Amino acid sequence: QSVLTQPPSASGTPGQRVTISCSGSSSNIGSNTVIWYQQLPGTAPKLLIYSNNQRPSGVPDRFSGSTSGTSASLAISGLQSEDEADYSCAAWDDSLNGWVFGGGTKLTVL
Amino acid sequence: QLQLQESGPGLVKPSETLSLTCTVSAGSISSSTYYWGWIRQPPGKGLEWIGSIYYSGSTYYNPSLKSRVTISVDTSKNQFSLKLSSVTAADTAVYYCARTSVDPDYYYYMDVWGKGTTVTVSS
Numbered sequence: 001q002s003v004l005t006q007p008p009s010a011s012g013t014p015g016q017r018v019t020i021s022c023s024g025s026s027s028n029i030g031s032n033t034v035i036w037y038q039q040l041p042g043t044a045p046k047l048l049i050y051s052n053n054q055r056p057s058g059v060p061d062r063f064s065g066s067t068s069g070t071s072a073s074l075a076i077s078g079l080q081s082e083d084e085a086d087y088s089c090a091a092w093d094d095s096l097n098g099w100v101f102g103g104g105t106k107l108t109v110l
Numbered sequence: 111q112l113q114l115q116e117s118g119p120g121l122v123k124p125s126e127t128l129s130l131t132c133t134v135s136a137g138s139i140s141s142s143t144y145y146w147g148w149i150r151q152p153p154g155k156g157l158e159w160i161g162s163i164y165y166s167g168s169t170y171y172n173p174s175l176k177s178r179v180t181i182s183v184d185t186s187k188n189q190f191s192l193k194l195s196s197v198t199a200a201d202t203a204v205y206y207c208a209r210t211s212v213d214p215d216y217y218y219y220m221d222v223w224g225k226g227t228t229v230t231v232s233s
Contacts (some may be wrong), residue, residue, distance in 0.1 A: 002156050033217040037157075044206055044226050045157065050219040088157055092218060098172050099147075099159035099220070 003028065003100035004089050011108040012079045020105045022072040022089035028100055032092040034072040036065055039086040039104070048087070049074065076107075084109045112137035114207050114224035122201075122231050128194040132207030132224060133187075140165045140185045145210035147220065148181060148192045150203040158203075162210060163190055197231045204228050 005023040012018040022034065033052045037045035047056050049065035052072070064075045072091075076083055089102040118130035132146070139146060147162035161171040163181045171179050175194070183190040194201060209222040 033213075033215075033219070035219045044223040046223075047219070047221045050221065051213045051215070051217055054213070056221065090157070090220070096173055098161075098170055099149075101157040101159065103156040 002103040003093060003096070004091065004102035006087075006089060006102035006105045008103065009106045009108065011110055012076075013110050014079055014081065016079045017075060017077040018079060018107065019076075020074045020087050020089075020107070022074070022102050024070050024072070024091060024100070026070055027095040028070075028091040028093040029067060029072055030070040031094055034065065034067055035090045036063075036072075036074045037088045037090065039088065041085070045088065079109055081109050083107060112209065112222050114209065114222060116205060116207050116224045116227040118227060118229070120228055120230060122197055122229060123233050124198055124231055125196055128192070128197050128201060128229055128231070130192045130205055130207075130227065130229070131189050132191070133189050134209075135188070139183065139188045139190065143212065145218070146183065146190045147208050147210055149206045149208055149220070149223075150201075151206070151226075152200070152203040160192065160194075160205075199231050202229065202231045 036049035038048045039045045052067045053065045086104045088104045093100045113135045115133045122128045145162045148160040161181045163169045178195045180193040204226040206226045207224045208220040211221045
């Protein structure tokens with residue numbers, strides 16, 4: 001069981017806006033910033049969002065992150081077929097003194 | 111552009127020790143700005159952090175793996191390594207190495223990842 005909770009799947013049609021949630025606790029999301037990764041099939045995770053809502057250079061502004069209390073969300077607007085991938089959230093946990101991840105959400109573009 | 115490359119045996123026998131090395135290229139592992147870490151992903155499952163190391167040698171380990179894990183750094187070779195002892199089939203996974211950076215507010219994030227290496231534990 002992952003420390004951070006994500007829905008196992010999500011879906012949307014091209015052009016649609018979808019959101020993926022990530023639920024944690026006061027020791028992780030509630031007190032540290034959230035990171036989001038995109039993982040295409042058979043590849044390594046790619047940094048998508050860091051510090052809750054910051055995009056590395058090269059990441060389209062269609063991707064955005066937000067937090068509220070002990071939860072975080074990743075929003076993808078103008079959904080494209082190439083967005084079909086697994087998305088995982090992560091945060092530092094002060095109680096475990098280590099990184100914790102969500103179980104990942106498989107996004108399907110219908 | 112910084113690159114990380116994992117290397118090591120793809121097959122390890124149960125009860126033996128898994129050993130992997132991550133080679134850092136186009137960048138120095140001795141930079142005071144970064145940490146270096148290992149993460150794994152069992153087949154069909156989520157990511158699991160194993161541990162991290164600073165160039166000085168200070169380490170942080172996942173409490174659930176701490177008794178079996180050793181991470182070390184060799185600055186002369188620009189490499190850091192993972193040893194996981196007493197492995198079982200549950201340790202079968204893709205193992206990634208990654209760099210951890212820090213933002214202006216001193217929050218950390220893993221930004222550069224290696225491509226990963228598959229390790230199977232089987233006799």
